[in-house]
């Protein structure tokens with residue numbers, strides 16, 4: 001999908017296509033629509049990132065809380081968004097050994113207990129070994145550092161989702 005096609009999308013179509021580039025945060029997509037025309041896909045991504053960066057810390061934490069746990073209960077019940085389901089399945093989160101699954105559940109709970117928001121990592125840029133290692137290491141961080149790290153991961157997830165949508169011709173799905 002060319003950027004000129006993106007720029008010509010009516011609001012409803014724009015949100016329908018790009019509404020989940022930040023997990024369960026279509027408000028962000030709705031807000032950046034007003035920034036058209038975008039000179040490139042990078043400019044669209046930059047507008048999303050600027051919106052996120054301008055949020056108060058409570059807003060950034062809100063974004064993190066919109067993310068499902070990795071290998072959490074929703075993965076098995078099919079209650080994830082399509083994007084999240086694909087990302088988690090691709091990295092094998094649905095096929096952990098019972099030891100890995102219980103380690104993941106224990107560390108996810110520890111992380112959430114310590115910070116009050118879920119552990120977020122760009123699954124597609126990792127594998128299950130690095131995810132478990134990062135989760136274990138990041139549990140020891142300070143809260144502010146972890147909030148910033150989580151948001152940096154949200155931006156990576158967003159970039160890959162944007163690329164996927166614009167490379168595939170997502171306008172076909174309208």
Ligand SMILES: NC(=O)N[C@H]1NC(=O)NC1=O
Pocket residue numbers: 023067068069070083084085087088118119120121122123124157
């Ligand atoms: N919690 C968390 O990191 N969730 C996710 N990461 C990712 O790449 N897709 C997700 O749903």
